[in-house]
Amino acid sequence: MVQTLMLSGCWDRNEINDYAFWIGTALDLSDNGKLQKSAQIAVPADFKSIRGGGGNNQRANIVLTATGSTIGDLTQQIQDKLPRKVFLGHRRSIFIGEKLARKGLIDVMDQFTRNTDTRLRTDIFVVNNGEGKEVLHINSPFNQFSSIVAVDQDRYCRLGDTALRDVLIDVGRDGIRPSMPMVEISPMNPQEKGKIFDVRSVAIFNKHLQMVGEVSGRESLELFWVKGVLKNQFVTEEIEEGSISLYESNLKQTIRTRFDGNKLKAYVKLVGTGRVLDNNTDIDLSVSTERNHIENKLNTIKAKRVEETIKKLQTQFGQDVFGIGEEFHREHPYQWKELRNRWDDIFPTVEVAVEVKLNIQSTGDIRKRIVRKGDKGEKE
Template structure:
């Protein structure tokens, strides 16, 4: 009886024989997709090396890398994944992948075939962030030894989140691809120049890649225009802004950013009315306006809103005339408001979008003025 009990207890604590232990997996942190010199597809993987991995408390950028970058060249994503698997003594695991980097050369050729594999592979996380590498290749980003994190694939995700350029995931791109009234866009990363004295390289996110309905990159915008683009699209939540007025410059932190779009058909012309709203906190006031006084603050708000509205209208016009791609989703608003008219427009939206008359109305309200209203007077201003 005691022997039977011992066997039963042994079976209970022995675990499952068909179960994969954590040590059997190779954790795939970042993916890069590029076009080789011969025109073939190239896939690179940033894989964690457990022996060299340290907690983030120790900081990144150690001499001993916590990851390796493996590259394969071929014709299909699946084949390349298998080639990378053949180079590893553990089974690849995509559940921890944080980002995908696409070389600009490949992005301009087109991404339809690549996206097909992502949609079919059940191991793909739809929340994986996706980027285009500005004037470079995706594998170069994976090889960066960042001082902020041991995995550059994670650094890019955090950088995008804090620079507020849309925080675009694979899911967002696929949703835009599946709709007729909007065209996809992706944040662009680049390696910032560094001097010989600097040991580490820095990743910057300050541009946005514009795609057509065939998922071919047709252009890019950067700086202020990229932020305005995402505000009109409805994904920008906050930003820092400095505007020049006749009296001087004023800097604000804008939050609670919202947008609404109304469309109408008038005199056989399609018109779109974009309304942008938000609240502002004054960070720097280099004008003589005392913003604590309503009678002075209100005209300043009106002036700032007029300046911003003109800039946003110029950005929209540039998208219409230079690229002809509706990355804002104006077509989707027409689809909601005029579903029957949209049936007539959907197949020729790329030709119609550049002709749409767009007007912008900005209503940014200054709600926080800091500890003082008027700026500190200079020596010449004192009485």
């Protein structure tokens, strides 16, 4: 009797060579008002490893662009240009042109919430005064994929780590409005053109996911500190005696709210530790009394400045990107029912007081300042 041996196999499996790895996405608004989508696709034959340098002239990726009316249609148009099946599981960044951001992102975000291939940890940025696809064409000397460079740079640029998940969570809540880091691609000098971009500003959105403005520099750091996103920063503080540079870490915040008659009040407390990097004053910070005096002075200056930043966002944009409304919701759930639908009108009227408690725990390896020639205390 002849026996037949049946062998089963994975006849429907996809080999890795069947995929086109989608590393970065750019979304823009074309001149005729259509939605434009660009994809940074890895070219395996042109790179040795994902962490390799991109300093050579040969790019390890290709940027494909399609124009249409829906995200799904644009994705299919890009797929039509590729001999492999697109795979979104490795996408690291999404770049949104400012023109599209100001028009609104509700329709764009809807697709991200429905596509099961979307990684919610994907970082998201707005391109300041530019288009998202411009960032995809950046040929960084540090990595062959500008989408990965943006993720790493966002981690070290002090503006925290804003992912698609964070934006979607903020969109779904009534007491906070979304914010996103902004990429600046204008070069500071010819050597940086096409190779370097900055992450130093924050885009402010309303509840309809329309960008209404931006803050940059120190104000953007203070925004994220109050929001609870900022973890560390390098700052230089100017006082009457000179300037002091600090590395501030372990940054945290607490917000408390209360009703005072018809007025709503919020109390923000910011805490952290500091390490002195540069002391351009004649103050000996190794002496505890002197150090405490400087701590109090710096904390007072910081508190006043943060209050000014909050007031600016209240009056200029009227959007609660700090999450103060969420604290009212948490602490006063019954009263919040009367506030939630009017929060954009109420937030600018909230009185906010800020307290900063930053402790200088380290004055550096050399505790005393180097004495200049002719300074008091120099040995004769």
